[in-house]
Amino acid sequence: MSKxxxxxxxxxxxxxxxxxxxxxxxxxxxxxPSGSSAASGNPAPSGSGxxxxxxxxxxxxxxxxxxSTVIPQMPAIEAAINKISQAKINTTVKLKAISSGEWxxxxxxxxxxxxxxxxxxxxxxxxxxxxxxxxxVALDDLLGxxxxxxxxxVGDDYINVPKIKGAVYAVPSVRDLASSYGVIMxxxxxxxxxIDVNAIxxxxxxxxxxxxxxxxxxxxxxxxxxxxNMSFLDGFMTYDNLGxxxxxxxxxxxxxxxxxxxxTPEYKELVTKFRQWYQxxxxxxxxxxxxxxxxxxxxxxxxxxxxxxxxxxxxxQEGKAAGTEVVAKELTPVIARTGTVTGAMWGIxxxxxxxESAMKFLNLMYSDKDIVNLLDWGIEGEHYAKVDGKDGVIKxxxxxxxxxxxxxxxxxWMFGNQFLSYTxxxxxxxxxxxxxxxxxxxxxxxxxxxxxxxxxVKTEFAAVSNVVTQYKLPLETGSVDPDxxxxxxxxxxxxxxxxxxxxxxxxxxDEWAKANPAP
Amino acid sequence: xxxxxxxxxxxxLRRFVPLYLMLVPGLAYLVLNNYLPxxxxxxxxxxxxxxxGIWGSDWIGFDNFEYLFKxxxxxxxxxxxxxxxxxxxxxxxxxxxxxxxxxxxxKNRFASRxxxxxxxxxxxxxxxxxxxxxxxxxxxxxxxxxxxxxxALGIEPIAWYTEPKYWPYIxxxxxxxxxxxxxxxxxLAAIIGIDGEYYEAARLDGASKWLQIxxxxxxxxxxxxxxxxxxxxGRIFYADFGLFYQxxxxxxxxxxxxxxxxxxxxxGLMQLGDIGMSSAAGFYQSVVxxxxxxxxxxxxxxxxxxxxxx
Numbered sequence: 001m002s003k004x005x006x007x008x009x010x011x012x013x014x015x016x017x018x019x020x021x022x023x024x025x026x027x028x029x030x031x032x033p034s035g036s037s038a039a040s041g042n043p044a045p046s047g048s049g050x051x052x053x054x055x056x057x058x059x060x061x062x063x064x065x066x067x068s069t070v071i072p073q074m075p076a077i078e079a080a081i082n083k084i085s086q087a088k089i090n091t092t093v094k095l096k097a098i099s100s101g102e103w104x105x106x107x108x109x110x111x112x113x114x115x116x117x118x119x120x121x122x123x124x125x126x127x128x129x130x131x132x133x134x135x136x137v138a139l140d141d142l143l144g145x146x147x148x149x150x151x152x153x154v155g156d157d158y159i160n161v162p163k164i165k166g167a168v169y170a171v172p173s174v175r176d177l178a179s180s181y182g183v184i185m186x187x188x189x190x191x192x193x194x195i196d197v198n199a200i201x202x203x204x205x206x207x208x209x210x211x212x213x214x215x216x217x218x219x220x221x222x223x224x225x226x227x228x229n230m231s232f233l234d235g236f237m238t239y240d241n242l243g244x245x246x247x248x249x250x251x252x253x254x255x256x257x258x259x260x261x262x263x264t265p266e267y268k269e270l271v272t273k274f275r276q277w278y279q280x281x282x283x284x285x286x287x288x289x290x291x292x293x294x295x296x297x298x299x300x301x302x303x304x305x306x307x308x309x310x311x312x313x314x315x316x317q318e319g320k321a322a323g324t325e326v327v328a329k330e331l332t333p334v335i336a337r338t339g340t341v342t343g344a345m346w347g348i349x350x351x352x353x354x355x356e357s358a359m360k361f362l363n364l365m366y367s368d369k370d371i372v373n374l375l376d377w378g379i380e381g382e383h384y385a386k387v388d389g390k391d392g393v394i395k396x397x398x399x400x401x402x403x404x405x406x407x408x409x410x411x412x413w414m415f416g417n418q419f420l421s422y423t424x425x426x427x428x429x430x431x432x433x434x435x436x437x438x439x440x441x442x443x444x445x446x447x448x449x450x451x452x453x454x455x456x457v458k459t460e461f462a463a464v465s466n467v468v469t470q471y472k473l474p475l476e477t478g479s480v481d482p483d484x485x486x487x488x489x490x491x492x493x494x495x496x497x498x499x500x501x502x503x504x505x506x507x508x509x510d511e512w513a514k515a516n517p518a519p
Numbered sequence: 520x521x522x523x524x525x526x527x528x529x530x531x532l533r534r535f536v537p538l539y540l541m542l543v544p545g546l547a548y549l550v551l552n553n554y555l556p557x558x559x560x561x562x563x564x565x566x567x568x569x570x571x572g573i574w575g576s577d578w579i580g581f582d583n584f585e586y587l588f589k590x591x592x593x594x595x596x597x598x599x600x601x602x603x604x605x606x607x608x609x610x611x612x613x614x615x616x617x618x619x620x621x622x623x624x625x626k627n628r629f630a631s632r633x634x635x636x637x638x639x640x641x642x643x644x645x646x647x648x649x650x651x652x653x654x655x656x657x658x659x660x661x662x663x664x665x666x667x668x669x670x671a672l673g674i675e676p677i678a679w680y681t682e683p684k685y686w687p688y689i690x691x692x693x694x695x696x697x698x699x700x701x702x703x704x705x706x707l708a709a710i711i712g713i714d715g716e717y718y719e720a721a722r723l724d725g726a727s728k729w730l731q732i733x734x735x736x737x738x739x740x741x742x743x744x745x746x747x748x749x750x751x752x753g754r755i756f757y758a759d760f761g762l763f764y765q766x767x768x769x770x771x772x773x774x775x776x777x778x779x780x781x782x783x784x785x786x787g788l789m790q791l792g793d794i795g796m797s798s799a800a801g802f803y804q805s806v807v808x809x810x811x812x813x814x815x816x817x818x819x820x821x822x823x824x825x826x827x828x829x
Contacts, residue, residue: 104792111569134570244790286659289680289768350570462787463590469786470771495591
């Protein structure tokens with residue numbers, strides 16, 4: 001071998017090693033999170049940058065997820081918020097948005113590298129595992145001292161729902177805290193085929209509507225999935241999923257007896273019905289792998305209806321997003337369960353060194369109208385203008401519209417108390433009263449307040465999750481024959497350990513029921 | 520005698536000082552970026568408790584590894600990962616070498632550059648876009664295959680995304696199409712480095728093109744082939760996540776032939792978000808890769824010492 005070749009080979013080797021090292025860092029299950037990459041996200045806040053008033057002023061960091069993290073208006077909003085919070089609680093805030101796609105990974109890194117976080121968004125799906133890993137601080141004492149605004153706006157019914165082992169680690173934002181499941185249909189087609197929306201009370205009634213549309217319209221299947229990677233049952237739930245649908249409570253009660261959803265006769269009946277619809281051509285052919293958004297399908301005339309969790313103002317919201325008018329019809333009663341309440345919450349991470357200030361600021365997010373609206377709508381006169389004579393109604397300033405506004409934050413449901421938020425002109429000005437009534441009217445699942453900690457069965461949980469991803473979408477969109485596939489699914493769940501998960505869940509639920517006797 | 524040799528060694532050492540100094544930044548980078556994080560491997564053996572920190576968390580032995588082995592899918596994902604990667608290594612390298620040799624034979628500089636660019640283009644396309652390209656071909660209702668190609672051949676449309684049996688071929692094709700350009704550049708560089716005199720001599724002796732390729736080109740680039748192969752074997756337990764997750768559109772019906780270790784771990788931990796378990800998966804993959812590299816290297820060394828990596 002010539003010298004030249006050896007040299008070339010070793011150079012190649014060096015590059016290849018470097019490349020494979022980079023590749024390793026990208027594949028998501030990198031063994032060791034390096035602290036530097038997490039820290040480079042944001043320069044450390046300098047404590048006393050602005051002119052501080054007398055007394056000890058504290059700066060807290062508020063971390064939350066967002067679809068786009070680049071918002072040029074953020075510093076201005078922050079300054080306006082600080083003006084209020086400095087005067088009221090002698091605290092300034094630093095808003096830190098993290099791309100929602102990277103939320104889990106980023107926040108995990110921030111926890112491991114002990115980065116400054118004082119207040120953070122907590123999503124219900126991660127809540128119990130965050131508590132199990134001791135990432136959050138128990139809030140009961142802080143709430144008692146500084147959280148009156150939070151307690152009164154969330155209400156006694158719901159403030160204790162996130163309680164785990166006797167302590168509250170996060171508070172739900174004030175928004176729709178319950179849901180009823182039903183269908184959303186395109187208004188033009190409903191009118192064209194004279195469908196009596198109010199007469200639709202069961203799935204079979206709905207099936208008849210689908211049939212009418214299918215018979216009259218060419219070139220598309222009327223029923224589309226509720227979203228990308230979602231099945232019909234994600235938009236139509238008749239049971240308390242107890243967090244993850246692995247072990248559920250049928251009819252929100254079932255005498256607190258946990259069962260495997262996929263073995264229930266109800267499940268079989270539902271997927272069999274969907275299969276029939278699929279064969280009749282009511283359902284999008286590639287529903288199980290569809291990557292086109294529901295709104296896009298409706299807008300382009302490739303769909304008529306979908307299942308969804310409903311709340312007041314839903315038809316308006318969805319119609320706006322889809323670009324075509326829609327009507328909504330409930331098929332199930334309004335029910336609150338742990339998941340609907342804990343969906344969006346706020347907590348104080350263990351990293352926080354300013355826990356009291358964080359709680360005081362959180363209290364403002366639930367009680368101070370100005371702060372809520374700064375977060376939701378931006379700065380008055382710049383991003384919105386008040387409508388004369390109508391309290392709480394706003395419009396875009398002259399020459400600005402929804403498309404050209406420089407501050408667009410459709411996250412009102414996240415930032416504390418949404419009921420303090422202004423409503424946009426043309427929308428329902430009474431929406432928050434309706435929402436409040438909706439929350440208060442909701443029936444409560446018998447297991448509302450129970451949160452499952454999967455840590456004791458995590459081996460089985462990982463295995464079962466894989467089996468569920470494999471079968472759920474094809475079955476629950478009617479794409480495969482349940483007579484053949486459902487028994488296979490159940491058998492595989494069993495061998496992956498679903499029974500152990502159900503048993504563990506039952507055990508935890510029994511303990512919970514003992515500690516929280518029904519009133 | 521001994522002192523002279525000693526002095527000689529000292530002198531040559533001093534001569535190399537600047538070279539060692541030049542090594543320092545690279546070495547420092549390597550230590551900081553690749554070796555320090557190795558301590559994080561301990562996460563795989565711990566039950567992480569954030570109030571105690573990484574070091575303070577409890578050791579739990581091999582509990583985090585359990586989910587990789589104790590399931591009905593363990594065998595399937597191991598089989599898929601190994602077989603796919605074995606096929607990718609053999610076909611990928613073979614095809615890349617063939618293309619590199621062909622490219623080297625093109626004497627028109629412009630044409631050669633053009634082909635090179637065209638061949639490497641897929642490597643630069645994001646896997647998400649690739650998955651949509653594949654979808655445009657295979658979509659049940661509107662795809663090119665079902666709409667145009669199969670009817671023209673008189674074949675019934677196929678529900679590609681629910682039929683696992685086609686996917687080994689589809690995935691292999693996509694992988695080769697995407698990766699061949701990159702590997703071929705490496706081989707092309709090695710081929711260009713071969714001294715032209717060998718070919719001249721062979722031509723004078725009347726050797727055919729085919730003979731030249733077999734007797735000169737292939738033997739001359741064997742070290743590169745072996746090196747790339749050993750590196751690929753080191754990563755045989757890592758699957759290309761994008762290829763196996765995005766391209767089949769995460770379709771459950773296809774898991775039998777598309778679920779590999781990386782996608783299994785991802786799907787299993789989506790809800791749990793347990794960094795201990797994900798670290799365990801990464802650790803396990805690295806260990807297996809490391810052992811395989813050691814074994815294959817020692818085999819290479821047995822056959823031809825000069826070609827071994829170490």
